Amino acid sequence: MKNVYINSVGSVSSQNTTDDADFLKEIISYNDTTIPALNPNYKDFIPPAAARRMAKGIKMSIVASKIALQKANLETVDAIITGTGMGCLHDSEKFLSAIIDNNEEYLTPTPFIQSTHNTVGGQIALEIQCKGYNFTYVHGSNSFESALLDAKMQLELDEATNILIGGVDELAAHTILLNKAIHHIKETPVESSKVLNSNTKGAIYGEGANFFVLSNKKQDSSLAIVxxxxxxxxxxxxxxxxxxxxxxxxxxxxxxxxxxxxxxxxxxxxxxxxxxxxxxxxxxxxxxxxxxxxxxxxxxxxxxxxxxxxxxxxxxxxxxxxxxxxxxxxxxxxxxxxxxxxxxxxxxxxxxxx
Amino acid sequence: MDALKQELKENIIEQLNLEDMTTADIGDDDMLFGDGLGLDSIDALELIVMLDKNYGIKLTDPKEGRHIFESVNTMAAYITEHRSK
CATH class of the missing domain: 3.40.47.10 (Thiolase/Chalcone synthase)
Structure with a gap:
């Protein structure tokens, strides 16, 4: 079986991970119950006409994907495998709210189209013109690991040479309220360095997109072996x-x-x-x-x-x-x-x- | 009629997420589809729902839409004639 290399990474997170020059050099501390990801300049990566229908999760993923591809010196890949626990939450909330607010009438197509879990993988494929295997794993906190496992097996068996994999989830206002109500999100803000000693129920919620080019061919940019x-x-x-x-x-x-x-x-x-x-x-x-x-x-x-x-x-x-x-x-x-x-x-x- | 045109431009920008545009960027006679604003078939569905929800107009013949959605002027004229709310 072949080795599986992580040849590049692309990341949009609440830390400085998008640009190599600032990569995790200065750690940003937060004091809140939710931590949004830092927005890169999306226009540098996504045409405005395409971006206008994309919520943050999709945009973060496309930016992270394009950075990963660029670092691996690739235009496209053999397969795209995405992991997401909650999918495109913002548009899901928008669509469901419209159903309630308009008494099940006047439903518009955009939030429905953009709300499905595999929207991210589809939009990345459209952006990089990848017509290969495209799969999305939705499996709670094993979503990303499921994507990684799928890619690892394909590469080990030489069914593909380069695979883009990633994990993405986004914050959305109503879901935050629900998670606070059931104490999955902490009731009060906690400073990052004190979170582990907070001694309270729930977590500080966040969001982000981290994408990787995995390959069974080692190259100069290779970072690690899975x-x-x-x-x-x-x-x-x-x-x-x-x-x-x-x-x-x-x-x-x-x-x-x-x-x-x-x-x-x-x-x-x-x-x-x-x-x-x-x-x-x-x-x-x-x-x-x-x-x-x-x-x-x-x-x-x-x-x-x-x-x-x-x-x-x-x-x-x-x-x-x-x-x-x-x-x-x-x-x-x-x-x-x-x-x-x-x-x-x-x-x-x-x-x-x- | 001018107030309706202004309202339509605001709704088009909001409903279709034309983030970088202002009402001043949309001329009354500008083509909304094709070479004009470059709207597409999904936008057409959004506009059909907007006519129904905001003005009580149900488009039953899809061919009608081609003329109605040519520009803000044609939309405003059709709404003025057919609106029920």
Whole structure:
């Protein structure tokens, strides 16, 4: 089977990740219950006539995709695989609100067309004229990992050479209210650096789009190798460390051989226990990073974790603000990521230096 | 009639998300489709719903739309003659 390389990344997030020059140099701290992504100049990437019908999720994804393609020196790819937990929420809300407000009359086509989950993949394909395999995974907080797994298998079996994959989710006003009502979003604002110690229910929500060109051909721009990936729909908290050990063993690794562990802690006192269990047992002597306090929680936030890992492997440095413990590795060759949301859709992702 | 034309221009910009345009950019006789504003078939559906919702006009013959939606002037003239609200 062939190796799978991450040859480039493109990102729109609430941190400076769009431009290489500013990439995670200065970490922006927030003090809110939701964190919107920073808007790049969309007109530099999308013709105005096309952009006028696109909500933020689609625009972020097209920008991230075009940046990833540009960095990989590609015009198009063999396949586009998108992961999104909630899809195009803004237009979904617009369409559903119109149904209620107008008593099921006067429904217009635009928000309906633009509200489906696979709109993002379709619009990227139109923009880059890709007529190949186009698939969208909607699987809660395993949406991005499902896209990654699909691409990994296709590339390993040489069914494709270059695949664009990505994770995207957007914030939308009414859904924020609903998530606050059920305490999935924290009731009061919390400063980014204090999120993990907030000791309250719920998370700070965010949004963003992180896209990657995956390939079975190594090139100068290659950032990392996707060594392995495993997902679980449910996992008892007592089993997390054991599953992590088994996952590493299958890759001939021991927890002590991991150079960095990237965790998806979001400050939810009810569910961060899954991460804390792992951090304080087998991996207590491994350097640990978190990122969600600075970008917010969303179903595909783990794509930012992969972005962070590839950046650490390539540059051999990491933002100090994201570090959770005091251990510092002398080198970064192997990074393990663990993510889950509200105790479901767990994933282990193993990345190696090229 | 001038107030109606101004209202139509504002609604066209809002409904069709013509973010970079102002009412001053749309001439009364400018072609809305094709070489003019460059609207497309999805916009035509949006305009049909707008006529129904705002002015109580139901277009039953799609061929009618070609003439009605030529410009703001033709839209305003048709609405003035056929509006029920």
């Amino acid at each position: 060594a392995d990936l495993q997902t679980f729909n449910t996992l008892p908290i007592q089993s997390v460390a054991e599953k992590a050990r088994e996952f590493l063993l299958a890759n001939n690794l021991h927890p002590s051989e991991i150079d960095a562990l990237i965790l998806g802690n979001n400050g939810d006192v009810e569910f961060d226990t899954f991460y804390n269990h792992l951090a304080t047992t087998d991996f207590q002597n491994v350097q640990q990073f978190v990122y969600k306090p600075w970008i917010g929680e969303f179903n595909t936030a783990s794509s930012f974790g992969v972005l962070l890992a590839t950046n650490i492997l390539k540059t051999q440095s990491a933002p100090k603000a994201f570090q959770m413990n005091n251990i510092v590795s002398s080198q970064y060759k192997t990074i393990l990521l663990y993510n889950q949301y509200r105790g479901e859709n767990h994933s282990f992702t193993l990345l190696r230096q090229c």
